[in-house]
Amino acid sequence: MSTTATIVTIAAALWVGFSAASVFLRATWVVGPLAEYGVPRSWWxxxxxxxxxGSVGLLVGLFVPVVGVLAAVGLVLYFVGAVVTVLRARSYGHVPFPLLYLAPVVAALALGFPG
Structure with a gap:
């Protein structure tokens, strides 16, 4: 794995980890939109x-590539689902937010794990 792929993977893992922490801490900028989109509180x-x-899986994938691939694919599905949720809620202005998390995961997958 190249240095670039390693850096992108670590950055993606930290970014997704931040997103997870934001949900656990019930940050207003995260849970407010979740409620607006109609996502049940029990799912949060x-x-x-x-x-x-997924974040941990990306990091483990630096040492066990198949785990990284599986984590990245799972996160891609997660964030595509988030885009669909936002679109279904007709909150079109919010579509870029899940894409900000999706992009580095796709980049990590494309750069690093196929080897």
């Missing part, structure tokens, strides 16, 4: 767990 901890697991 599980969404945080999914992001945290």
């Amino acid at each position: 901890p599980w969404l945080g767990v999914a992001k945290a697991a």
Whole structure:
């Protein structure tokens, strides 16, 4: 894995980890929109767990590539689902937010794990 791929993967993992922590800490800028989109409150901890697991999986993938690939694919599905949720809620102005998390995960997958 190249230095660039390693840096992008670590950055993506930290970024997604920040997102998970924001859900666990019920940051207003995260849970407010979740409520607005109609995401049940009982799902919020599980969404945080999914992001945290994906973040850890990306880091583990630096040493065990198949884990990184699986984590990245899972996170891609997660954030594509987030885009769909935002679109279904007709909050079109919020679409860029899940894309900000999706992009570095896709970059990490494209740069580093196929080897």
